[in-house]
Amino acid sequence: MPTHYHYIIAGAGCAGSSLLMRMMQEDFFRDKRILVLDHSPKNSNDRTWCFWEKGSGLFEPIVHHRWPTLQFYSDSFSRELNIEPYQYKMIRGIDLYDHVRRMSAQHGNIEWRNETVKLVESGSDHARVVTDQHEYHSGYVFNSIPFRDVQAPPSGESTNGYYLLQHFKGWLIETTGHRFDPGKATFMDFRVSQENGVAFFYVLPVSTRQALVEYTLFTEQLLAEEMYDAALREYISSYLQLADYSVLHTEFGVIPMTNLRFPLQKGRVVFTGIAGGQAKGSSGYAFRFIQKRTAAIVDSLVRKNSVDLRETLADKRFRLYDSVLLHVLHHRKMPGSEVFARIFRHNPPQRVLRFLDNETNLWEDLQIMRSVPTGIFLPAALQELGS
Numbered sequence: 397m398p399t400h401y402h403y404i405i406a407g408a409g410c411a412g413s414s415l416l417m418r419m420m421q422e423d424f425f426r427d428k429r430i431l432v433l434d435h436s437p438k439n440s441n442d443r444t445w446c447f448w449e450k451g452s453g454l455f456e457p458i459v460h461h462r463w464p465t466l467q468f469y470s471d472s473f474s475r476e477l478n479i480e481p482y483q484y485k486m487i488r489g490i491d492l493y494d495h496v497r498r499m500s501a502q503h504g505n506i507e508w509r510n511e512t513v514k515l516v517e518s519g520s521d522h523a524r525v526v527t528d529q530h531e532y533h534s535g536y537v538f539n540s541i542p543f544r545d546v547q548a549p550p551s552g553e554s555t556n557g558y559y560l561l562q563h564f565k566g567w568l569i570e571t572t573g574h575r576f577d578p579g580k581a582t583f584m585d586f587r588v589s590q591e592n593g594v595a596f597f598y599v600l601p602v603s604t605r606q607a608l609v610e611y612t613l614f615t616e617q618l619l620a621e622e623m624y625d626a627a628l629r630e631y632i633s634s635y636l637q638l639a640d641y642s643v644l645h646t647e648f649g650v651i652p653m654t655n656l657r658f659p660l661q662k663g664r665v666v667f668t669g670i671a672g673g674q675a676k677g678s679s680g681y682a683f684r685f686i687q688k689r690t691a692a693i694v695d696s697l698v699r700k701n702s703v704d705l706r707e708t709l710a711d712k713r714f715r716l717y718d719s720v721l722l723h724v725l726h727h728r729k730m731p732g733s734e735v736f737a738r739i740f741r742h743n744p745p746q747r748v749l750r751f752l753d754n755e756t757n758l759w760e761d762l763q764i765m766r767s768v769p770t771g772i773f774l775p776a777a778l779q780e781l782g783s
Contacts, residue, residue, distance in 0.1 A: 398524070398531040401429040406513045406525060407540035408434035410445060410489075410683065411669030413496040415538055415690040416506070417454060420499055424698045429505055431532060433525065435512040438497070441490035443647055444566070444608065446600065447683040448482040448749050454687060458491040461602045466583035466745065470737040477583070477745040484581055486600060486608075487683075513541055518663030536703060538693065540669030546652050547618065557656040558722035559616070562680035565624035566598075566610035568645040571638055576601035586733035588631060592619060594725060594732030597631050606644070609636070614653060614680075614725060614732060624648075651680040655719040655780075660705040666693060676752065677718030684753055714754040716780060717761070723776040730772050742767040 403419075405412045416432060419425040463484040466477040500506045511527035516539045518524075523537040549559035582599035589595065593615035601607040611627045613619070632638050651670065658673025660666070668674065674685040696703045724730050739748055743763060750756045751764050765773065 398533045399431075400522075401431045401507075401532060401534040402536075403428060403430045404523070404525050404532055404534040404537045405430065405432045405540075406434075406516055406537055407669065407671075408432050408436075408438055408493070408496075408508075409540060409669060410492065411540035411672070411674065411686045411690065412538065413492055414454065414686055415668060415693060416500060417496050418690050418694040420503055420506075422694060422698055426503070426505065430507070431534070432500075432506065432508045433511055433513055433527060433532075434508075435510060437510055438493035439490070441488050441645065441647075443489040443649060445487045445489070445492075445683045446484065446598075447681070448479065448484050448753075449684070450481045450483075453485075455487055455492060455495070458487055458495045459485045460488050460491060461486045461578065461600070463579060463581040463600075465580045467580055468584050468737075468740050469582065470584075470586040470733050472734060473737040473741045475740065476580070477740070479745050479749065482746065482749055484583070486602070513539075516541075516665050518665045520663075523664035535664065536697075537665045538668055539665055540667070540671050542671045546670065547650055549652075549654065549656060558654060558719070558726045559656060560614050560653040560722065560725065561616065561618065562612065562614055562651040562653050562675075563618050563649065564610050564612040565628065565648045566608050566646070567628055567632075567643045568606065568608050569632065569638075569641045570606045570644055571641045572605075573640075574604035575636070575638060576604050576607050578603055584736060585631075585635065586737070587635065588627065590731055590733055592623075595627075596733070597635070599636065610647075616726075618650065651675045651682065653677055653680050653722065655715060655722055660707065661703065666703050666705065668693070676754070677715065678721040679752055681752060710754065713761075716777070719780040720773060720777045723780055724772060727776075729776065730769065735768055738767045739764060 405416055412432065464480060466479055466484055468475055468477060511529045513525060513527050515526040516537050522533045522535065525532045525537055547561060578601045585597040588597060593613055595613045598610040599607055609628060609632060611624055652675060655677050660672060668689055669686055672689060674689055675682040676685060693703055725732050747756065747760055
């Protein structure tokens with residue numbers, strides 16, 4: 397017979413771990429049986445999350461590094477950005493996994509199993525999870541596992557939607573001398589070839605000798621592996637002016653950038669993470685949106701013992717903004733480098749960060765819109781409104 401739990405968390409990446417962390421902070425869940433399922437033991441540093449935040453957040457104890465100052469570069473505009481009261485923060489995947497696992501060991505009601513999830517579905521009074529080893533039932537399943545290749549749009553979706561990929565390859569490099577300022581991070585550097593689409597670099601120094609250098613693109617197709625490596629070598633040589641360095645760690649990732657709808661919830665199955673559409677359509681940023689979604693889930697369970705996620709008017713508003721930018725990028729009506737350059741040139745960085753977090757008000761939205769050419773963006777907006 398299937399084993400029953402109050403809650404099942406399918407996927408122990410950022411979204412599943414964040415949800416579990418929030419559950420452990422609430423007395424409401426202390427007598428609830430919680431099962432965490434993931435095919436991986438999560439014992440490797442498979443990714444890095446960077447995000448901006450005011451004050452201390454949920455994972456403050458494991459913030460690997462933080463920067464009070466960001467640098468923006470493009471051919472038409474460059475500036476050093478003081479982002480106070482925000483800080484730009486980095487969390488390593490292995491630190492998050494270890495931290496959550498260590499905290500959960502203090503809770504006897506939480507069980508972990510390394511199994512591959514094959515199916516999640518909702519019934520009228522319970523949810524069902526089938527793995528390669530067992531079948532489980534629960535009151536709710538919180539699923540962050542995408543059951544399809546994120547490199548391709550879902551089959552049968554409307555052709556009115558856009559589906560770009562944010563893909564990136566990063567090298568953690570170490571130099572022989574003290575070549576970095578660990579108080580400043582390069583947030584976007586567009587002074588590189590835009591031949592393949594929107595492309596820029598991050599440079600995230602974690603000490604005077606070590607930095608994560610990441611090549612990021614917004615395109616419809618991935619590059620050949622050697623093209624990422626060639627771009628990294630060229631940038632490190634030409635812009636960082638480094639010849640003597642070693643590569644300590646490599647990471648690669650792909651995130652969908654789309655205005656296609658991801659499910660919020662299907663009955664007793666609640667979607668989180670990339671599978672729940674928490675990657676912002678026009679930028680790919682996900683960490684802060686995951687934190688908002690998991691906080692809302694926990695709050696709803698504590699208050700109502702149920703979850704009923706709905707799209708708000710603000711959600712619809714920002715989804716329209718995302719669609720407009722995706723329209724402009726997809727149809728190549730304006731280079732993405734120039735879009736971001738104009739926005740950062742004409743707005744304080746705090747407003748830009750709030751906008752990227754979907755937290756600006758209508759007046760602030762108008763200021764952002766005034767930064768970009770009306771003749772390009774207004775027709776795109778009208779077309780997206782009518783689609």
